[in-house]
Amino acid sequence: MTRFMINKVAQLLLVLLAVTFLSFSALNLLGDPLFNVVGPLAELDCDAVEAGLIEDTTTTLNNQVGDCEIVAEARAVYRLDEPVMKRYVLWLGDLISGDLGTSFKNDLPVTEILKDKFPVSIMLMVMAEIVALGLAIPLGIYAAYRANHRADRILSVGSFGVLSIPNFALGVILLYLFALKWQIFPATHDDSSFFAEMKSLSLPAITLGAGLAATYQRLLRTDLLTTLQEDFVHMARAKGMTDSHIMWRHALRPSLFSIITVFGVNTGALIGGSLVVEQIFSIPGVGRELVQAVIRDDFPVVLGGVVVIASGFVVINFVVDLLYSWLDPRVRTT
Amino acid sequence: MADTQLSVTDLQVRFPTDRGVVEALNGVSFDLEKGQMLGIVGESGSGKSVTAKTLMNLLPRTAEIDGEVIFEGEDVRAVARERRKHFWGVKMTMVFQDPMTSLNPVKRCGEQIAETLRYHLGHGRKMALRGATDLLGQVGVPEPAKRVHQYPHELSGGLRQRVVIAMALACEPSLLIADEPTTAVDVTVQKHILDLLDRLRREREMSMILITHDLGVARGRCDDVAVMYAGRIVERSATETLFNESRHPYTDALLRSIPHIDQPSHTRLDPIPGRPPEMINPPVRCAYAPRCRHAREDCLTSIPTMGGVTGVHEFACHHPANTDRGDAALAANVAVGVTPAGLHLTAGAGSE
Numbered sequence A: 001m002t003r004f005m006i007n008k009v010a011q012l013l014l015v016l017l018a019v020t021f022l023s024f025s026a027l028n029l030l031g032d033p034l035f036n037v038v039g040p041l042a043e044l045d046c047d048a049v050e051a052g053l054i055e056d057t058t059t060t061l062n063n064q065v066g067d068c069e070i071v072a073e074a075r076a077v078y079r080l081d082e083p084v085m086k087r088y089v090l091w092l093g094d095l096i097s098g099d100l101g102t103s104f105k106n107d108l109p110v111t112e113i114l115k116d117k118f119p120v121s122i123m124l125m126v127m128a129e130i131v132a133l134g135l136a137i138p139l140g141i142y143a144a145y146r147a148n149h150r151a152d153r154i155l156s157v158g159s160f161g162v163l164s165i166p167n168f169a170l171g172v173i174l175l176y177l178f179a180l181k182w183q184i185f186p187a188t189h190d191d192s193s194f195f196a197e198m199k200s201l202s203l204p205a206i207t208l209g210a211g212l213a214a215t216y217q218r219l220l221r222t223d224l225l226t227t228l229q230e231d232f233v234h235m236a237r238a239k240g241m242t243d244s245h246i247m248w249r250h251a252l253r254p255s256l257f258s259i260i261t262v263f264g265v266n267t268g269a270l271i272g273g274s275l276v277v278e279q280i281f282s283i284p285g286v287g288r289e290l291v292q293a294v295i296r297d298d299f300p301v302v303l304g305g306v307v308v309i310a311s312g313f314v315v316i317n318f319v320v321d322l323l324y325s326w327l328d329p330r331v332r333t334t
Numbered sequence B: 001m002a003d004t005q006l007s008v009t010d011l012q013v014r015f016p017t018d019r020g021v022v023e024a025l026n027g028v029s030f031d032l033e034k035g036q037m038l039g040i041v042g043e044s045g046s047g048k049s050v051t052a053k054t055l056m057n058l059l060p061r062t063a064e065i066d067g068e069v070i071f072e073g074e075d076v077r078a079v080a081r082e083r084r085k086h087f088w089g090v091k092m093t094m095v096f097q098d099p100m101t102s103l104n105p106v107k108r109c110g111e112q113i114a115e116t117l118r119y120h121l122g123h124g125r126k127m128a129l130r131g132a133t134d135l136l137g138q139v140g141v142p143e144p145a146k147r148v149h150q151y152p153h154e155l156s157g158g159l160r161q162r163v164v165i166a167m168a169l170a171c172e173p174s175l176l177i178a179d180e181p182t183t184a185v186d187v188t189v190q191k192h193i194l195d196l197l198d199r200l201r202r203e204r205e206m207s208m209i210l211i212t213h214d215l216g217v218a219r220g221r222c223d224d225v226a227v228m229y230a231g232r233i234v235e236r237s238a239t240e241t242l243f244n245e246s247r248h249p250y251t252d253a254l255l256r257s258i259p260h261i262d263q264p265s266h267t268r269l270d271p272i273p274g275r276p277p278e279m280i281n282p283p284v285r286c287a288y289a290p291r292c293r294h295a296r297e298d299c300l301t302s303i304p305t306m307g308g309v310t311g312v313h314e315f316a317c318h319h320p321a322n323t324d325r326g327d328a329a330l331a332a333n334v335a336v337g338v339t340p341a342g343l344h345l346t347a348g349a350g351s352e
């Protein structure tokens, strides 16, 4: 077991290293890193400014800081005069200590910018998964009970119906009906209290979770039908257990593999989906921030967001791996 | 006659399928006395497992069941309808063929045994686990205290089947049905498991139904044997009687397909020449007639009913083997070299 864990953690660290390196490369190897950080300012010939040959093209808002000072600061912060590998190692060190660099567009540390954005996005995604699992598990079990009966057929048609509606369309419909027309849910984001925030995230969570619920429900139904054919289920019935006891205590756990796999793999799509949904519902989350950062060419913020999201994705799939071994003890020995 | 514990009368089971209605059981009747061991023997597809599953209420909901099953004075099918708890698993339990698959792979062995104790007897977690450890000891699992914490995949096939047996015996049932409990384990382990079952049922004064392909397995252990063919019991008697005075030509063929009758063997029965009978829309005739060397015209037009001495040695055959009538039928068929059903009797097959 411990050996198994050591292996898994080592794997995790390797993947995280690769992910951070790829993200770092995007900033430093694609194009001119200085340009990525400060934008067109990078083209200013500061040596010439210093030599008094040309004027500093100071364009910052209050004109208190010269452009060349900004460029010099960016060079220092991003250690642009060091060799790439050294830069990566130092950058990684900063990353680990929680420093994601500075945005030269609004002069704030990236962590500062993203700090309040992540909790909202995470809350949205957690709620979406709760909606998805909360619907899919009971409905999947029900469909397996009533396999090929009318209820199962209706659920099957319903699932494919939901799956065929794109996220953004569903979001717009829900927003229109429940927030604008009937005003059951707020149309704008409200984080005055935890409960208010939960309420205003409900429609977005349903938007994100509906498709997932449909996928999970179908997967669970299929897996359950397979499990229910297993001898140990007959054995449990021969032991006199009731159908519901067998369903919850024997059949459910071995039937969760597909759901768990899709849960892990789908996290990427969920993040992508939340990007869209945050736009539709004006949620001040990471997705929205990243879109804005891209629009204003704020590469450090984009990089910071991407590194954290990618690492989150890796960590979630690590947890999924551990879940497998919790679900099936046979995994631990192989 | 001692107390009858289980009485099955005219049991019929049909499965509607896309291809037609499978007539899996066509009037199965037998009695089992308290503390006795009944062997049910027959080829694959003869309806042995369906019989067991009917008793255990394990048939799919689509199955159509007729007939009566009385167990210790209770109508088993009524118990099923009323969804009564604490009947199966407590009074009547079953062990399946494959111990690799009859244990839940994601639960510890001890947990699975303890579950039965908690569910039916209301034991607490600790007490149930202690009970599970005891049971493992009783079925001859070494180091039971360690085994309760292991997962099924960590045990050998033989040990797993012992765990399954412990699980089945947890609530001290009065009837245990074992459906080919040793076909999936190593030859060397088979005898140990069978001996264990035999010992346990004697110690606990438990009745048992042992389902097997192997007449040799039945011989040493069962009090009575019922031979099944195409959803019917075709011959039933005390085990020794069956071996010494078999009457149904099918039983006869089964006995002859064991290489050495005197030495209990564990080999699967050789298939008897010919195809197994049609279970969908079977014609009205003796189901064995097409493969039977004794078959005469009457076998092709009517289904033989149970004859012989009721409750002692019964068989369903128009021309029973080892009787004058049967010998005459066989001689007549051998003389023309072919039975009325079209089975060719070569010289070798015709003479004993």
Ligand SMILES: Nc1ncnc2c1ncn2[C@@H]1O[C@H](COP(=O)(O)OP(=O)(O)OP(=O)(O)O)[C@@H](O)[C@H]1O
Pocket: B015, B017, B022, B024, B042, B043, B044, B045, B046, B047, B048, B049, B050, B051, B060, B213, B279
């Ligand atoms: N659920 C079912 N649906 C349709 N047919 C079935 C079903 N269960 C069993 N049968 C049919 O009933 C017949 C008897 O099957 P059964 O499993 O009792 O045979 P068996 O004697 O136990 O054979 P084996 O030695 O192979 O286990 C077979 O023809 C089988 O195909």
Ligand SMILES: [Mg+2]
Pocket: B048, B049, B050, B179
């Ligand atoms: Mg069988």
